[in-house]
Amino acid sequence: MALPAQSAFAATINATIVKGATNLADKAYSPNPINAAQGDTVTWTNADTAAHTVTQGNPSEGQVEGGFDSGIMGPNKTFSHTFDEEGNFAYYCLLHPTMVGTVLVGEGGGGDNGNGGENGNGDGATKETEVETEYDGQTYTIKSKSENAHVIDATINPSESVGVDFEGSGPVELTLPRSMIENITMVSTDEGEIEFQEVNSTATDTTISFTLPEGQTFAEITGTKVVPEFGVIAALVLAASLVAMVGIARFKGSSLGFGRF
Numbered sequence: 001m002a003l004p005a006q007s008a009f010a011a012t013i014n015a016t017i018v019k020g021a022t023n024l025a026d027k028a029y030s031p032n033p034i035n036a037a038q039g040d041t042v043t044w045t046n047a048d049t050a051a052h053t054v055t056q057g058n059p060s061e062g063q064v065e066g067g068f069d070s071g072i073m074g075p076n077k078t079f080s081h082t083f084d085e086e087g088n089f090a091y092y093c094l095l096h097p098t099m100v101g102t103v104l105v106g107e108g109g110g111g112d113n114g115n116g117g118e119n120g121n122g123d124g125a126t127k128e129t130e131v132e133t134e135y136d137g138q139t140y141t142i143k144s145k146s147e148n149a150h151v152i153d154a155t156i157n158p159s160e161s162v163g164v165d166f167e168g169s170g171p172v173e174l175t176l177p178r179s180m181i182e183n184i185t186m187v188s189t190d191e192g193e194i195e196f197q198e199v200n201s202t203a204t205d206t207t208i209s210f211t212l213p214e215g216q217t218f219a220e221i222t223g224t225k226v227v228p229e230f231g232v233i234a235a236l237v238l239a240a241s242l243v244a245m246v247g248i249a250r251f252k253g254s255s256l257g258f259g260r261f
């Protein structure tokens with residue numbers, strides 16, 4: 001495992017809420033992810049004409065209590081937060097919860113924000129990362145081991161699948177708790193099903209390996225058993241909320257569609 005690169009001086013990293021961010025999902029904040037070193041400050045500028053927020057948390061679990069939160073940022077407004085601890089910090093927009101981003105603080109931070117040059121990970125070293133996802137009060141840890149495809153976020157789609165977001169693509173070993181998903185049957189990216197292999201299985205975890213094709217940073221893992229166990233009820237609730245969303249979209253007469261929600 002690579003050792004975390006320590007910066008001698010804390011840096012300020014500029015990020016942007018891009019124009020048209022409302023409909024840009026994980027492209028709404030740029031760069032995404034933001035790579036920072038411990039102690040760095042990230043300053044977001046709202047370059048859009050609409051108001052947005054930079055709020056720690058994610059759309060499925062909501063705002064992190066005591067986490068960073070810009071409040072409502074009008075056009076050209078800025079928000080800064082200093083990251084004193086290592087870790088992966090998901091954030092989103094409270095006004096448009098499909099807008100999501102991640103700040104990666106720690107290993108190899110600082111230099112890999114699209115200004116050229118991989119920093120820290122270009123030596124072919126395998127790195128282990130993990131994220132926690134919460135469902136119904138339970139926390140599940142998902143681990144990745146890869147050269148370039150590092151897990152940064154995971155979302156449980158109750159009774160169906162687990163969606164996993166990566167920084168980068170390529171071969172990856174992914175370890176998932178059996179309490180979250182069992183009997184993995186399929187792995188797919190946004191472009192369809194990909195091959196996977198089960199490489200290890202313990203009493204508590206399953207490890208699978210697959211290769212994320214170039215440019216693909218999302219995998220949906222489907223299993224025959226995904227939390228919660230009372231799948232039918234969850235499916236009904238999901239169906240009900242879908243109906244509600246369709247209703248709202250019709251009411252607004254939206255021509256934008258609703259993409260991923």
Ligand SMILES: [Cu+2]
Binds near residue numbers: 022051094
């Ligand atoms: Cu927004």
